[in-house]
Amino acid sequence: MTKVAVAAVDLGSSSGRVVVGTLDGGSLALDEVHRFPHEAHGVDGDLAWDLDDLEDQIGIGVTLALADRPVAVRSVSVDSWGVDYVLLDPAGQRLGPAHAYRDPRTARVATAFYARASREERWAGSGVKPDDINTGNQLFADLSVDPHLRERVGHVLLLPDYFAYRLSGELGWGRSICSTSGLCEPGGRRWSADLLDRSGIPAGWFGAISADIAWRGPLCAGPWAPPDVGVQVVNGAGHDTACAVHALPKAGNDAAAFISSGSWSIVGVETDEPVLDRAALEAGFTNEARADGGNRLIANITGLWILQECQRAWRLDAPAADLAELLAWAERSESLGVVLDTNDPTFMSPGQMPAKIAQYCRDRYDRAPSSRGQMVRLILESLAVSYAAALVTIEAIVGRRWDAVHLVGGGAYNRLLCQMTASATAKVVIAGPAEASAVGNVLAQLEVAGVITSDQHRHDVVRASFRPHTYTPGPQQPWLDLGRRLKSFAATKQD
Numbered sequence: 001m002t003k004v005a006v007a008a009v010d011l012g013s014s015s016g017r018v019v020v021g022t023l024d025g026g027s028l029a030l031d032e033v034h035r036f037p038h039e040a041h042g043v044d045g046d047l048a049w050d051l052d053d054l055e056d057q058i059g060i061g062v063t064l065a066l067a068d069r070p071v072a073v074r075s076v077s078v079d080s081w082g083v084d085y086v087l088l089d090p091a092g093q094r095l096g097p098a099h100a101y102r103d104p105r106t107a108r109v110a111t112a113f114y115a116r117a118s119r120e121e122r123w124a125g126s127g128v129k130p131d132d133i134n135t136g137n138q139l140f141a142d143l144s145v146d147p148h149l150r151e152r153v154g155h156v157l158l159l160p161d162y163f164a165y166r167l168s169g170e171l172g173w174g175r176s177i178c179s180t181s182g183l184c185e186p187g188g189r190r191w192s193a194d195l196l197d198r199s200g201i202p203a204g205w206f207g208a209i210s211a212d213i214a215w216r217g218p219l220c221a222g223p224w225a226p227p228d229v230g231v232q233v234v235n236g237a238g239h240d241t242a243c244a245v246h247a248l249p250k251a252g253n254d255a256a257a258f259i260s261s262g263s264w265s266i267v268g269v270e271t272d273e274p275v276l277d278r279a280a281l282e283a284g285f286t287n288e289a290r291a292d293g294g295n296r297l298i299a300n301i302t303g304l305w306i307l308q309e310c311q312r313a314w315r316l317d318a319p320a321a322d323l324a325e326l327l328a329w330a331e332r333s334e335s336l337g338v339v340l341d342t343n344d345p346t347f348m349s350p351g352q353m354p355a356k357i358a359q360y361c362r363d364r365y366d367r368a369p370s371s372r373g374q375m376v377r378l379i380l381e382s383l384a385v386s387y388a389a390a391l392v393t394i395e396a397i398v399g400r401r402w403d404a405v406h407l408v409g410g411g412a413y414n415r416l417l418c419q420m421t422a423s424a425t426a427k428v429v430i431a432g433p434a435e436a437s438a439v440g441n442v443l444a445q446l447e448v449a450g451v452i453t454s455d456q457h458r459h460d461v462v463r464a465s466f467r468p469h470t471y472t473p474g475p476q477q478p479w480l481d482l483g484r485r486l487k488s489f490a491a492t493k494q495d
Contacts, residue, residue, distance in 0.1 A: 051162075074445075256270050285297055285299050285394065302348065339385050
């Protein structure tokens with residue numbers, strides 16, 4: 001079989017990379033040609049992404065991907081985190097900053113936003129959890145500050161569609177990324193005319209939503225390539241979690257339970273259609289589109305961001321410890337016997353994370369971690385318990401139990417977290433691929449090219465290429481005790 005190569009631009013909220021994936025027979029190999037850090041910055045009092053730097057870094061990566069290689073790259077596709085977007089003027093030029101989802105401006109207009117359509121109405125109309133970070137909330141905040149945007153804006157593109165536009169010159173709106181916005185009908189196949197109208201957001205800012213796994217247009221000439229290089233820009237699956245789920249190493253086509261573990265942790269199951277039960281709304285779950293046309297019922301949990309913020313704080317001290325050392329210390333440390341509610345607002349904002357954790361524990365338990373190792377253990381135990389609680393609730397809503405859960409993303413590298421998750425969930429954990437978003441991006445492009453011909457073919461390629469590691473559950477009692485502490489937080493919130 002002829003070797004086939006494609007390039008995946010995979011953007012996370014703290015780093016990005018460009019990866020060349022080459023399929024040779026039934027095996028897929030990844031070559032990371034460029035990796036770069038990035039973060040949101042303050043811009044005139046707002047929190048925004050540096051789009052110029054992101055575009056420059058994407059250009060560097062695509063240039064390296066298209067350089068003289070043994071196998072010529074056929075196509076390129078971009079995936080990123082959800083909800084954030086770029087405003088374009090009628091001529092297609094960028095208008096204003098691209099706000100980051102953690103920007104606090106949406107909280108200031110939340111009362112007015114939900115007065116137009118309640119949280120329950122927005123859930124029923126979109127299947128998406130009402131949340132200040134959603135695209136609809138952000139656009140409403142933009143219009144509240146500057147009503148003249150109605151006349152000045154020509155189009156709104158979510159981030160991966162914006163960068164695909166910059167690479168191809170073709171406007172487009174992909175289903176998986178648009179389904180994160182809170183402005184689509186359940187399933188993400190059409191914009192909700194009702195929600196747009198009731199939110200005061202012009203429907204004309206958006207074009208028709210297209211299915212994932214589709215051509216977008218030829219790569220434009222630019223710093224990354226001369227004209228007529230024959231490379232296509234593809235809408236593989238614009239949302240990074242949709243890409244990650246597309247890369248699950250499944251043995252068959254049955255629906256899977258999964259955890260995508262990164263800065264955010266996304267815990268969920270595959271379903272055929274959106275799940276709109278009131279129980280799902282009350283549990284804080286959301287529905288997002290899969291690349292293959294199905295649905296994901298998911299819980300968004302603040303994830304390894306908490307550990308990453310601790311590492312950032314500790315790097316300012318000497319001596320600094322790398323992640324491997326921190327995990328080794330955590331494994332040797334005694335459990336504090338308590339749990340963090342990782343979705344508590346305390347842990348949402350950057351800065352001073354070790355101090356926040358210590359104060360949180362003193363306030364609730366009258367004790368705090370005595371070392372970095374114990375603090376890391378506390379974070380990982382709290383994540384594992386949160387994963388278990390989310391899965392129990394999801395299984396109750398869909399009326400099905402899974403014996404195994406796939407854990408993909410950066411957390412798959414974290415052996416301690418994987419074992420804790422197996423024990424906390426009482427499920428077999430199938431860990432890997434760690435680079436699932438990039439892998440799913442590559443696989444979707446190979447499907448567009450007709451090289452991967454079925455879902456089963458895709459699953460076979462993943463299992464043959466990445467050899468996931470399996471973890472089996474350990475003793476249950478300590479995890480049941482921690483789980484009861486987490487449930488007490490949920491009960492307190494409801495009261």
